[in-house]
Amino acid sequence: MTGPLNEPLIELTGLTKTLRGQKEPRPILTGVDLTVHAGDSVAILGRSGSGKSTLLSLMGLFDRPDGGRYLLHGRDITRLPERKAAALRSAEFGFVFQRFFLLKHLTAAQNVAMALVNGQGWLPRRRRKAKVMAALEKVGIANLAKHRPPRLSGGEQQRVAIARALVREPRVLLADEPTGALDTETGNLVVSTLYEATAQGCGLILVTHDWDHARRMDRVLRLTNGRLAEVDGAESERTQEFPAGVGS
Numbered sequence: 001m002t003g004p005l006n007e008p009l010i011e012l013t014g015l016t017k018t019l020r021g022q023k024e025p026r027p028i029l030t031g032v033d034l035t036v037h038a039g040d041s042v043a044i045l046g047r048s049g050s051g052k053s054t055l056l057s058l059m060g061l062f063d064r065p066d067g068g069r070y071l072l073h074g075r076d077i078t079r080l081p082e083r084k085a086a087a088l089r090s091a092e093f094g095f096v097f098q099r100f101f102l103l104k105h106l107t108a109a110q111n112v113a114m115a116l117v118n119g120q121g122w123l124p125r126r127r128r129k130a131k132v133m134a135a136l137e138k139v140g141i142a143n144l145a146k147h148r149p150p151r152l153s154g155g156e157q158q159r160v161a162i163a164r165a166l167v168r169e170p171r172v173l174l175a176d177e178p179t180g181a182l183d184t185e186t187g188n189l190v191v192s193t194l195y196e197a198t199a200q201g202c203g204l205i206l207v208t209h210d211w212d213h214a215r216r217m218d219r220v221l222r223l224t225n226g227r228l229a230e231v232d233g234a235e236s237e238r239t240q241e242f243p244a245g246v247g248s
């Protein structure tokens with residue numbers, strides 16, 4: 001997918017999502033506007049239940065909005081049918097979650113290689129190996145390529161998961177509370193690893209409850225009442241974030 005040089009990577013305009021199937025329809029996103037350029041990093045803060053994961057699932061094409069518009073490199077993908085969405089998802093997006101979702105019986109390298117098998121069919125062995133090692137090197141754990149997840153720390157496992165997300169060279173990296181299961185120091189390392197991916201032009205959206213992690217991104221936004229708003233430093237000092245399940 002190509003477009004004019006300065007065209008935003010992502011452009012969301014007035015995105016809405018209402019949960020139905022309950023007694024009363026419940027609006028979760030009421031008009032999300034967001035522009036992300038290649039190489040941009042954006043943190044999204046917000047109370048538990050404010051709709052951060054809902055927004056990421058729309059951005060990652062796991063779900064569709066009710067209204068508004070979603071452009072990816074100028075292409076309107078608001079209402080993409082699932083088959084095309086799945087193809088775009090594996091070609092353009094990388095995902096990192098709070099849980100690492102690694103396969104225990106495979107080595108770190110094999111876990112990363114799985115992303116290539118699923119997305120691109122079998123590459124010749126040499127090329128596959130080179131890509132996997134490059135991805136592991138990018139996240140600083142090439143030396144652990146042959147280790148299986150049970151022998152890795154939480155931070156190392158998350159870095160394997162990041163390598164798995166990066167190995168297909170996505171244009172957009174969506175990270176949903178990737179440090180939620182890690183201590184502060186390890187979390188910092190993981191955030192640095194994600195941020196470094198933007199140096200290669202990847203756009204990064206980081207959902208987090210941690211202000212210290214958020215402020216390391218180029219921009220910090222808060223999801224409140226179904227919309228995104230810029231956060232300034234002073235506000236953040238006054239506002240406390242709440243962990244999942246608290247304060248919704």
Ligand SMILES: Nc1ncnc2c1ncn2[C@@H]1O[C@H](COP(=O)(O)OP(=O)(O)OP(=O)(O)O)[C@@H](O)[C@H]1O
Nearest residue numbers: 019028046047048049050051052053054055244245
């Ligand atoms: N499949 C679903 N069925 C019913 N309610 C849902 C569903 N998915 C999300 N919700 C509700 O939608 C609201 C937004 O959820 P979402 O997970 O997007 O919030 P969040 O900001 O990511 O929360 P957290 O920080 O706790 O992860 C919540 O009130 C949640 O309970």
